[in-house]
Amino acid sequence: MELxxxxxxxxxxxxxxxxxxxxxxxxxxxxxKAITRSQSSVDYALGEGMIEYGTTEPDPDVIGWADLTVxxxxxxxxxxxxxxxxxxxxxxxxxxxxxxVKSCVVYKIQDMLDGVEFIAAHPMAGREVYGVxxxxxxxxxxANYIVTPxxxxxxxxxxxCRALGHTLGFAHxxxxxxxxxxxxxxxxxxxxxxxxxxxxxxxxxxxxxxxxGDSFRDLTRIARINEDMxxxxxxxxxxxxxxxxxxxxxxxxxxxxxxxxxxxxxxxEMMRTSxxxxxxxxxxxxxxxx
Amino acid sequence: MELxxxxxxxxxxxxxxxxxxxxxxxxxxxxxKAITRSQSSVDYALGEGMIEYGTTEPDPDVIGWADLTVxxxxxxxxxxxxxxxxxxxxxxxxxxxxxxVKSCVVYKIQDMLDGVEFIAAHPMAGREVYGVxxxxxxxxxxANYIVTPxxxxxxxxxxxCRALGHTLGFAHxxxxxxxxxxxxxxxxxxxxxxxxxxxxxxxxxxxxxxxxGDSFRDLTRIARINEDMxxxxxxxxxxxxxxxxxxxxxxxxxxxxxxxxxxxxxxxEMMRTSxxxxxxxxxxxxxxxx
Numbered sequence: 121m122e123l124x125x126x127x128x129x130x131x132x133x134x135x136x137x138x139x140x141x142x143x144x145x146x147x148x149x150x151x152x153k154a155i156t157r158s159q160s161s162v163d164y165a166l167g168e169g170m171i172e173y174g175t176t177e178p179d180p181d182v183i184g185w186a187d188l189t190v191x192x193x194x195x196x197x198x199x200x201x202x203x204x205x206x207x208x209x210x211x212x213x214x215x216x217x218x219x220x221v222k223s224c225v226v227y228k229i230q231d232m233l234d235g236v237e238f239i240a241a242h243p244m245a246g247r248e249v250y251g252v253x254x255x256x257x258x259x260x261x262x263a264n265y266i267v268t269p270x271x272x273x274x275x276x277x278x279x280x281c282r283a284l285g286h287t288l289g290f291a292h293x294x295x296x297x298x299x300x301x302x303x304x305x306x307x308x309x310x311x312x313x314x315x316x317x318x319x320x321x322x323x324x325x326x327x328x329x330x331x332x333g334d335s336f337r338d339l340t341r342i343a344r345i346n347e348d349m350x351x352x353x354x355x356x357x358x359x360x361x362x363x364x365x366x367x368x369x370x371x372x373x374x375x376x377x378x379x380x381x382x383x384x385x386x387x388x389e390m391m392r393t394s395x396x397x398x399x400x401x402x403x404x405x406x407x408x409x410x
Numbered sequence: 411m412e413l414x415x416x417x418x419x420x421x422x423x424x425x426x427x428x429x430x431x432x433x434x435x436x437x438x439x440x441x442x443k444a445i446t447r448s449q450s451s452v453d454y455a456l457g458e459g460m461i462e463y464g465t466t467e468p469d470p471d472v473i474g475w476a477d478l479t480v481x482x483x484x485x486x487x488x489x490x491x492x493x494x495x496x497x498x499x500x501x502x503x504x505x506x507x508x509x510x511v512k513s514c515v516v517y518k519i520q521d522m523l524d525g526v527e528f529i530a531a532h533p534m535a536g537r538e539v540y541g542v543x544x545x546x547x548x549x550x551x552x553a554n555y556i557v558t559p560x561x562x563x564x565x566x567x568x569x570x571c572r573a574l575g576h577t578l579g580f581a582h583x584x585x586x587x588x589x590x591x592x593x594x595x596x597x598x599x600x601x602x603x604x605x606x607x608x609x610x611x612x613x614x615x616x617x618x619x620x621x622x623g624d625s626f627r628d629l630t631r632i633a634r635i636n637e638d639m640x641x642x643x644x645x646x647x648x649x650x651x652x653x654x655x656x657x658x659x660x661x662x663x664x665x666x667x668x669x670x671x672x673x674x675x676x677x678x679e680m681m682r683t684s685x686x687x688x689x690x691x692x693x694x695x696x697x698x699x700x
Contacts, residue, residue, distance in 0.1 A: 244621065264621050294620065304621050312625045315605055318661035320684040322654075330584065331534065331554050331594050332691070335602045338628040343688040347681035351674050358669055364612075365666045369659060371608035376655045379648055384641050391637035394610040398633040401622070 123188075123280065123287040125149055130186035132201065134161040134174070136247060137218045138192030139255025142170040144288045147257065153182055161252045170255070183208035188280070191217040194349060195225050195356055202232050211235040214277050216284065218243050220305065221357040222268045222298035230272050239277040240268045241285065242301060244309075248344055257289065265290035268298045306360035311368055313350060314361070316343040413478075413570065413577040415439055420476035422491065424451040424464070426537060427508045428482030429545025432460040434578045437547065443472055451542045460545070473498035478570070481507040484639065485515050485646055492522050501525040504567050506574065508533050510595065511647045512558045512588035520562050529571040530558045532591060533580065534599075538634055547579065555580035558588045596650035601658055603640060604651070606633040 129145055131138045134156035142165060146152050154165060154174040162174035175182060183189070183205055191198050198217060209215060215238050219225050226240045245263040247254060265285030269278050278295070285293035296304065319336075320343040354361055378387040419435055421428045424446035432455060436442050444455060444464040452464035465472060473479070473495055481488050488507060499505060505528050509515050516530045535553040537544060555575030559568050568585070575583035586594065609626075610633040644651055668677040 266621070292620065308622055308626045312609070312629050314662060314665050315609070315629065316625075317681055317684040318658055318665055319602070319605070320687045321680055322658045322661040330582065331556070332598055335606075335632045336598045338631060339602050339605065340688055340691075341628060342625045343684045344692075345681045345685055347678040347685070350681060351677040354669050354677065355672055355674060358672075362666060362670060365662065365669075368608055368612045369662060369666075371612040372604060372655065372659060375604050375608055376652060376659075379644050379655075380652060382645055382648075384645065387641045387644065388637040390611055391607055391635045391640060394607040394633045395635055395637070397610045398630055401630070402634075 121279070121283045121286060123283040128185055128187045129153070130155065130182065130189040131192060132156070132189060133192035134165055134252040135192055136250050136252070136254050137243065138190070139165060139170065139252035140257045140259060141190055141192065141288065143255055144257035144260065146170055148287060153185065155179070155182060164252050178205045180208040184210050186210060187213050188284070189213065189215040191215060194352055195219050195221065196352065198225065199228060202229055206232055206236070209236045214239060214280055216241050216281050220353050222301045224356040226268060226270060226298045230270060237274060237277045239273050239281040240298065241281050242266045242268065243285070243288070243290065248342070250346060260289045262291050264292045264294065266301060267293070267295045268301045269295060270298065302357050303360045306357055306364045310354060310357060310361045311364045313342055313345060314365060316340050317345060319343065411569070411573045411576060413573040418475055418477045419443070420445065420472065420479040421482060422446070422479060423482035424455055424542040425482060426540050426542070426544050427533065428480070429455060429460065429542035430547045430549060431480055431482065431578065433545055434547035434550065436460055438577060443475065445469070445472060454542050468495045470498040474500050476500060477503050478574070479503065479505040481505060484642055485509050485511065486642065488515065489518060492519055496522055496526070499526045504529060504570055506531050506571055510643050512591045514646045516558060516560055516588045520560060527564060527567045529563050529567040530588065531571050531575065532556045532558065533575070533578070538632070540636060550579045552581050554582045554584065556591060557583070557585045558591045559585060560588065592647050593650045596647055596654045600644060600647060600651050601654045603632055603635060604655060606630050607635060609633065
């Protein structure tokens with residue numbers, strides 16, 4: 121199901137993701153307005169025809185106009201914004217977000233609102249570049265869109281939020297509790313970024329740049345990291361992330377022990393498990409695309 | 411400099427790499443013969459016109475025919491083979507290899523030979539598939555070919571070995587001592603495989619297959635691993651590999667501590683180092699291709 125074409129959409133925060141939302145939704149014929157911090161982002165988005173109207177001011181008329189407001193801000197900015205301007209949101213309207221961590225934000229925002237429903241979502245799409253100038257709605261094409269409802273959400277809002285995911289062009293739209301989402305993201309996304317950073321900073325071999333193969337390049341591609349965004353996301357998801365780092369470190373230590381002890385049988389067994397899981401995983405991905 | 415076209419080449423071991431060598435060299439007009447374990451590999455290579463002659467027997471006439479013999483065997487099989495049949499190699503000829511670890515093999519083989527020079531090399535190319543049926547000489551195109559000479563090697567043999575790398579079509583041909591090679595490989599290749607395996611076996615989050623993003627797929631692509639080959643390579647390179655695992659684990663633990671302590675400044679600093687190193691790294695790769 122796609123979103124009703126008459127839905128008036130406001131995007132708060134025209135960065136890479138907010139801009140990509142604006143692009144996709146305007147293309148589909150929606151009326152999209154935007155509030156963002158810098159005038160140059162407004163000018164760019166207007167110049168590219170990505171939005172109908174944009175402003176750097178938290179104008180109550182613009183805020184109160186929207187049926188659906190998408191917050192594409194850093195988590196702490198999102199919470200501050202709602203604290204200051206949440207009162208201007210249209211009663212009966214829905215707000216959603218793009219925040220990469222959920223438990224720490226969802227309940228807090230829901231408690232702050234009155235007459236406005238917050239249905240949280242995480243679009244698992246991104247690029248290693250930033251800003252509205254790099255926005256690109258094709259990043260949604262093969263990606264996951266996860267809605268993370270709580271007991272406070274209505275069936276109708278959940279449906280609308282899922283419809284937004286489909287309208288944006290995401291390949292997979294699904295639902296997870298905020299807690300399951302955060303555990304999953306700790307493992308699949310945050311831990312991999314921690315590994316890439318640690319791999320990059322642990323280099324003590326001189327002149328190795330000339331010898332990198334594909335595997336090292338693949339593992340460290342994400343080591344070019346936006347430190348403001350990721351440090352905030354790591355700290356907001358501290359508990360699941362630390363437990364995942366510990367679990368991974370334990371497995372790496374197990375492997376190290378097998379190597380140190382010349383335990384070739386255990387070493388092979390661990391590699392077989394790894395191979396089987398990775399194979400099953402490729403199969404799942406393939407069948408999803410069929 | 412390319413290899414003299416009259417060089418008679420014998421390949422021992424027609425797997426993915428041996429087969430890819432045969433393909434590339436026959437295409438270039440060399441006479442290539444092969445000795446390998448299974449008749450089906452011989453038949454395949456003959457059928458595809460990859461070799462002029464092939465046998466499963468360690469025929470002294472074939473072994474003694476070659477000016478240059480390439481060993482594309484597992485390390486322990488290589489050592490055994492030289493012990494049994496090394497005496498049949500032509501006096502004054504050169505042998506080389508494709509082994510992924512060096513110190514543990516190079517000195518041993520050099521000590522075993524008499525009147526034959528072993529100049530070791532590591533073609534840093536491969537695929538996640540195996541066997542002569544998957545051989546593909548295009549894998550050399552963007553890859554590194556590293557010659558690892560010792561004090562026992564002559565300038566002439568080193569030159570010929572480098573020429574082989576160029577003839578095969580490698581993008582970069584360079585030299586490292588066996589020890590530097592092993593340290594580099596422990597960090598850039600073996601550690602990344604250890605990480606991928608540990609990441610795959612530490613999964614305890616159910617149903618996460620549906621949510622994987624690119625970063626997790628990139629990091630675990632190499633988790634489909636040939637356990638016989640990699641367990642042998644890990645154990646043969648135990649000391650450098652364990653020191654790299656420990657260095658990496660220390661960095662990951664440092665990152666974990668910053669997260670646990672809410673030390674956002676140190677966390678950002680580590681991410682900035684990672685980003686800078688990774689950027690420099692991309693630049694190096696680019697300028698190499700220019």
